[in-house]
Amino acid sequence: MKIIMLGAPGAGKGTYAKQITQKYGIPAISTGDIFRENIKAGTELGKKAKGYMDAGNLVPDELVCDLVVDRLKQDDCKKGYILDGFPRTIPQAEALTEALKKQDDGIDFALEINMADEAIIERMAGRRVCKGCGATYHIVNIPPKKEGICDECGGEIVLRDDDAPETVKKRLEVYHEQTAPLIEYYDKLGLLNVIDGSKGLEACMADIYAVLESK
Ligand code: ADP
Ligand code: ZN
Numbered sequence: 001m002k003i004i005m006l007g008a009p010g011a012g013k014g015t016y017a018k019q020i021t022q023k024y025g026i027p028a029i030s031t032g033d034i035f036r037e038n039i040k041a042g043t044e045l046g047k048k049a050k051g052y053m054d055a056g057n058l059v060p061d062e063l064v065c066d067l068v069v070d071r072l073k074q075d076d077c078k079k080g081y082i083l084d085g086f087p088r089t090i091p092q093a094e095a096l097t098e099a100l101k102k103q104d105d106g107i108d109f110a111l112e113i114n115m116a117d118e119a120i121i122e123r124m125a126g127r128r129v130c131k132g133c134g135a136t137y138h139i140v141n142i143p144p145k146k147e148g149i150c151d152e153c154g155g156e157i158v159l160r161d162d163d164a165p166e167t168v169k170k171r172l173e174v175y176h177e178q179t180a181p182l183i184e185y186y187d188k189l190g191l192l193n194v195i196d197g198s199k200g201l202e203a204c205m206a207d208i209y210a211v212l213e214s215k
Pocket of ligand 2: 130131132133134135150151152153154155
């Protein structure tokens, strides 16, 4: 099962992807996480990506596409995968379609988590991330057991650099300009499923599972 998660930053793609991973045993591949790991490790890729990310801009396509296509060749992707945060532009989507076509392969589902910008801005203000392992929390909706401390690794929980309110606005602008056109792209391919992201985690997951079980 090969799944793409679409939707604005902060719509909950990562949270849903993690649940799908647990249920179906396929890896969730988040390009944002890959970049953040590279920044933390001080790699060349991380150095190149950081400036774009902190400003709320997209990292250039050429730094993203090969990275993802290579990742999909690894053994753990044989049964399928969930892509979270990729593709994010039409050229990225075309590169993915082409790369898969070469192996007689293709995406099975594109899930769009649909949410209004205002709801996203509100939600992002409460989003926190663990400095140690990258686990995400929300001060109201998904609080850690102990305030400020990660349940998984005991690390410190902080606001992500690019979750500052001004940067969130910029990321939403970038989303509407560069990523939202993918909704039509996948609709034309007959792969699009729209999920109402305002319903809350459990209702959303039920809708997602209904879609994934339908094929
Ligand atoms: P969110 O979904 O909350 O926006 P991500 O963790 O997916 O957060 O992405 C964080 C940042 O990483 C993006 O704002 C962008 O700068 C960069 N990034 C992640 N994936 C891509 C991609 N496919 N193409 C370009 N930039 C990306
Ligand atoms: Zn942690």
